Amino acid sequence: MKKKFLVIASSCLVLFGLVGYNKQLVEGPVFAKDKIITKYKYDRSDEKKAAKIEADNSKKEKHIQSLDKKIASLRKQLKKYSGAHAVESVSQAKLANLTYSGQNVITVNNNDPEFSKSDLSTSQGAWQRYGNLDNQNRVTAANALLNQSLMPTSKREPLHVNPTGWHNKRIASGWIYNRCHLIGYQLTGQNNNLKNLMTGTRQLNDPDMLRYENEVADYIKESSKNYVRYRVTPIFRGSELLARGIEMEGQSISSNRVHFNVYIFNVQDGIKLNYTDGTSRIG
Incomplete structure (x- = not known):
C-alpha cells in the first residue's frame, strides 16, 4: 500500500512538471521589456x-x-561738364558778354589758371584776402593760398546777410537763390562776410561750384604740406546787381593735381533772371 502511494505521488509530480514545461514552451521565455529610444x-x-x-x-x-x-x-x-566750349585767353569783360546756351561750365584759357610765379609762393604760409565791395556794394574777387590750417573746426552758422541782387523766392523745386560763398566755407571758415558772398542760383552753387571746391578740399585734406592757390571772381555786366557768372581758378603747389580755370554761368533751369536787380519769373 505504501509503495502504491509513492508511485501515485511520483506520477503526479511528473505530470505537473510536464504541464509547466508545456506552458513555458507555448508562452516562450519571459524577458524584461527594454524601452528603445532612437534619436536622429x-x-x-x-x-x-x-x-x-x-x-x-x-x-x-x-x-x-x-x-x-x-x-x-x-x-x-x-x-x-562734358563737351564744354573752350574759351581761350578771354578777359573778364568778354566773359560778362557771353550768352548762356545750355552749357553751365566752360573752360577759360585752355583751363590754365592765370597765376604769376609770385602768386604761387608759399613763403608767407596760408592766407586769404577778400576784395572791397565796389561803389554799388557788389562783391569783388576773393584770393587765397589754401591749406589745412585755414579749414574751419566748428559747425557753420546760418547766413543772414543779403548780397546785391537778393530777391529770393521759393518755387516747386525749392529756393531759386543761395547766398554763395566765393571761397567755400569748408576751405576757410568765412561765413557772414559780405566780401565773400554773392547772390547765386542753386544750380550755380551746387553742383557747379561745389564740384571744384570739393576737388580742392580733398587735396588739402590729404596732407598739411599741400597748398592750393585759389581765386574766385564774380563777373557782372555793366551796372547789373546780379552776377552773370563766376570765374574759378585753382592751382596746387608743387604738383598739378589741382589745375583749372573755368567760368560758371549764374543760371537756373526753367527760370528767367533779371540781372539788373535779381528779380525772376518762371519761364
Whole structure:
C-alpha cells in the first residue's frame, strides 16, 4: 500500500512538471521589456549656408541698386561738364558778354589758371584776402593760398546777410537763390562776410561750384604740406546787381593735381533772371 502511494505521488509530480514545461514552451521565455529610444541628428549646415548666401545676395543687390542710382545722378551731372566750349585767353569783360546756351561750365584759357610765379609762393604760409565791395556794394574777387590750417573746426552758422541782387523766392523745386560763398566755407571758415558772398542760383552753387571746391578740399585734406592757390571772381555786366557768372581758378603747389580755370554761368533751369536787380519769373 505504501509503495502504491509513492508511485501515485511520483506520477503526479511528473505530470505537473510536464504541464509547466508545456506552458513555458507555448508562452516562450519571459524577458524584461527594454524601452528603445532612437534619436536622429540632422545636418542642417547646408541649409544655413544657403540662407547666408541668400542674405548676402540680397544685401549686394540693394547695394547695386544704390550704386545704379548714384551712377545715374553722376551721368546727369556729367552732361553739364562734358563737351564744354573752350574759351581761350578771354578777359573778364568778354566773359560778362557771353550768352548762356545750355552749357553751365566752360573752360577759360585752355583751363590754365592765370597765376604769376609770385602768386604761387608759399613763403608767407596760408592766407586769404577778400576784395572791397565796389561803389554799388557788389562783391569783388576773393584770393587765397589754401591749406589745412585755414579749414574751419566748428559747425557753420546760418547766413543772414543779403548780397546785391537778393530777391529770393521759393518755387516747386525749392529756393531759386543761395547766398554763395566765393571761397567755400569748408576751405576757410568765412561765413557772414559780405566780401565773400554773392547772390547765386542753386544750380550755380551746387553742383557747379561745389564740384571744384570739393576737388580742392580733398587735396588739402590729404596732407598739411599741400597748398592750393585759389581765386574766385564774380563777373557782372555793366551796372547789373546780379552776377552773370563766376570765374574759378585753382592751382596746387608743387604738383598739378589741382589745375583749372573755368567760368560758371549764374543760371537756373526753367527760370528767367533779371540781372539788373535779381528779380525772376518762371519761364
